[in-house]
Amino acid sequence: MSLLRSCFERLATEDKKALIPFVTAGDPQPDFTVELMHEMVEAGANIIELGVPFSDPMADGPVIQAADERALSHDVSLEDVLSMVALFRQQDTQTPVVLMGYLNPIEMMGYARFTQRAAEVGVDGVLVLDMPPEEAGELAPMLEASQIDLIYLIAPTTDRERIRLISKNASGFLYYVSLKGVTGANTLDLDAVAQKLVEIRAISDLPVGVGFGIKDGVSAQAVARIADAVVVGSALVNQIAMSEHDHQQIKSSIKAILSEMRSMMDMSSEHAA
Amino acid sequence: MSTLVKESIDDYNQYPDSKGHFGQYGGIFVAETLMGPLRELREAYEKYRKDPDFWAEYDFDLKHFVGRPSPLFFATRLTQKIGGAQIWLKREDLNHTGAHKINNAIGQALLAKRMGKTRIIAETGAGMHGVASATVAARLGLECIVYMGAEDIKRQEANVYRMRLLGAEVVAVHSGSKTLKDALNEAMRDWVTNIDNTYYIIGTVAGPHPYPAMVRDFQTIIGRECRAQILEQAGRLPDVLVACVGGGSNAIGLFHDFLNDPQTAMYGVEGAGDGIETGRHAAPLAAGSPGVLHGNRTYLMSDKAGQIIEPFCISAGLDYPGVGPEHAWLKETGRVQYKTITDTEAVAAFHDLTRIEGIIPALESAHAVAYAQKLARDMDENKIIVVNLSGRGDKDMHTVAAREGMEI
Numbered sequence: 001m002s003l004l005r006s007c008f009e010r011l012a013t014e015d016k017k018a019l020i021p022f023v024t025a026g027d028p029q030p031d032f033t034v035e036l037m038h039e040m041v042e043a044g045a046n047i048i049e050l051g052v053p054f055s056d057p058m059a060d061g062p063v064i065q066a067a068d069e070r071a072l073s074h075d076v077s078l079e080d081v082l083s084m085v086a087l088f089r090q091q092d093t094q095t096p097v098v099l100m101g102y103l104n105p106i107e108m109m110g111y112a113r114f115t116q117r118a119a120e121v122g123v124d125g126v127l128v129l130d131m132p133p134e135e136a137g138e139l140a141p142m143l144e145a146s147q148i149d150l151i152y153l154i155a156p157t158t159d160r161e162r163i164r165l166i167s168k169n170a171s172g173f174l175y176y177v178s179l180k181g182v183t184g185a186n187t188l189d190l191d192a193v194a195q196k197l198v199e200i201r202a203i204s205d206l207p208v209g210v211g212f213g214i215k216d217g218v219s220a221q222a223v224a225r226i227a228d229a230v231v232v233g234s235a236l237v238n239q240i241a242m243s244e245h246d247h248q249q250i251k252s253s254i255k256a257i258l259s260e261m262r263s264m265m266d267m268s269s270e271h272a273a
Numbered sequence: 274m275s276t277l278v279k280e281s282i283d284d285y286n287q288y289p290d291s292k293g294h295f296g297q298y299g300g301i302f303v304a305e306t307l308m309g310p311l312r313e314l315r316e317a318y319e320k321y322r323k324d325p326d327f328w329a330e331y332d333f334d335l336k337h338f339v340g341r342p343s344p345l346f347f348a349t350r351l352t353q354k355i356g357g358a359q360i361w362l363k364r365e366d367l368n369h370t371g372a373h374k375i376n377n378a379i380g381q382a383l384l385a386k387r388m389g390k391t392r393i394i395a396e397t398g399a400g401m402h403g404v405a406s407a408t409v410a411a412r413l414g415l416e417c418i419v420y421m422g423a424e425d426i427k428r429q430e431a432n433v434y435r436m437r438l439l440g441a442e443v444v445a446v447h448s449g450s451k452t453l454k455d456a457l458n459e460a461m462r463d464w465v466t467n468i469d470n471t472y473y474i475i476g477t478v479a480g481p482h483p484y485p486a487m488v489r490d491f492q493t494i495i496g497r498e499c500r501a502q503i504l505e506q507a508g509r510l511p512d513v514l515v516a517c518v519g520g521g522s523n524a525i526g527l528f529h530d531f532l533n534d535p536q537t538a539m540y541g542v543e544g545a546g547d548g549i550e551t552g553r554h555a556a557p558l559a560a561g562s563p564g565v566l567h568g569n570r571t572y573l574m575s576d577k578a579g580q581i582i583e584p585f586c587i588s589a590g591l592d593y594p595g596v597g598p599e600h601a602w603l604k605e606t607g608r609v610q611y612k613t614i615t616d617t618e619a620v621a622a623f624h625d626l627t628r629i630e631g632i633i634p635a636l637e638s639a640h641a642v643a644y645a646q647k648l649a650r651d652m653d654e655n656k657i658i659v660v661n662l663s664g665r666g667d668k669d670m671h672t673v674a675a676r677e678g679m680e681i
Contacts, residue, residue: 054579056458056567058458058568059307062448065448066448069449072580078578104565107564108562108564108577129304130565132301134292134300135300153304153305154305158305
């Protein structure tokens, strides 16, 4: 069983929802990422989503693009990101790690080599933003053979037919992006999200995470009531941007956000129970 | 990624396939948020491309608003000076707004209007596609936002002013390298955020399906006219076609109607900048490798870690790190040869055409003129070369002057 699946199953028995922080690997400095990953697990993260920096992050907003630029100023490559995961795994063999990024770095490394290295270092899931299932014909079977989950986005504009196609091709969990637009955008319409989740769950048994627009304990709690996982990215990356040269400050502010989310999310499930 | 199978192609009009693939190139490589809008666009285009009324409106605007057909002009004095094959020029520089870009902008804006969109957005590098989009927006009464890299805005002040005069909002893009590719990223972001009322006019034969095929279809008027004109004026098909290639829309526009004619050879000319060997160039086909960017698989300039490299070329319109996927495929099938011309060679051709024929070409088009001169030298006098003179050089005055130590 994949780490992602067992993680969601364990949380379900505890009546808890997954908290999934996202940071860009190598932001603001490459040697800080693994330390930050451990810190986030300690603050209550269940799964870590690690962004692979790319020069042209079309699906991301300005906050994540700036993070990618900070990481790329240190030449952080996909190889480097894989090495960070390997280092993380020396101390933590339980927390699933998902890589999120764009296809070109994987193409340049080669699908076979990427899959092999990702499996070696202990990557559990991959989300390639610019690779819809229609274009995944070669990479998907390789990842599957190496028991790496392939995660896909579902958007508000994804119709029933496509939800079927995506859930047939996805594993690990589905990632519902709750807004039209790019990462880091502002408002969150909970009723619309809840409605879409009903539609998704009628089609797929996979756990559903919700991301885009979640920035504090209150919004995390609200989303945890309706989804299986809460993904938080730009709110954390903002903290990195504000204290680029102060690792202690970054750690404490990210820890504060995640701890608050964790406790409010757990309150939510106790309340619901 | 699959190993290349050399296919034998009977009919180039059968491409791309229904998923937008030209062989292993093209396709739809975008985030899920864009899949819905792209399907809406595909369905609308499929509907209207079969609608004679749509094409009648397009033809009417090309004739009365753009001034088509553009002439096919035999450059006799340049031909004499070279002393080889005949050099003919397809005069896209004489179009309204000064380049071939307007053909596509009109087609897509008419489509936008039929789709009920009230707001159009566009990306631009040198500003020609931005000006074309702002122009048709003004004509059709649509709101227009043009994304332009902050660096390009500094280099192309006159075009920025033209767009603003036409009523467009020009948004400076400060992310990444602050040039064309970043403007494209930003336009895509605008589109996913405002899909309900917004149409995104991509300016070249790149991007996700259906853009490469659709922009091509709106530019093939160049080749169709050229075929009729050369048959009328010379009594036969050309031996060689030459066009510059940035994203590749003017080249596809000229080439496409001749792809099934094996007697006509074709050359796409990329910008070699300071020279391929210096690394400072804009030649993904000549010196890049296949990868995925801006929604399609094609040849790219990227480093070994897969990060996109900023291109370098005197001509802003050739300054793009990718190229339309159909060109990637035409390269691999061998149907079109892709060559390069340096900044120095392009500027020399710019002067030649200006002095010898009284035609000031865009620096982009000057790359094609330069390569045609090289070819003509070694060919017989009865051979015919047609060069796509894709734009006029007014916008490049200050660039050439500055390079030669003058300030204007």
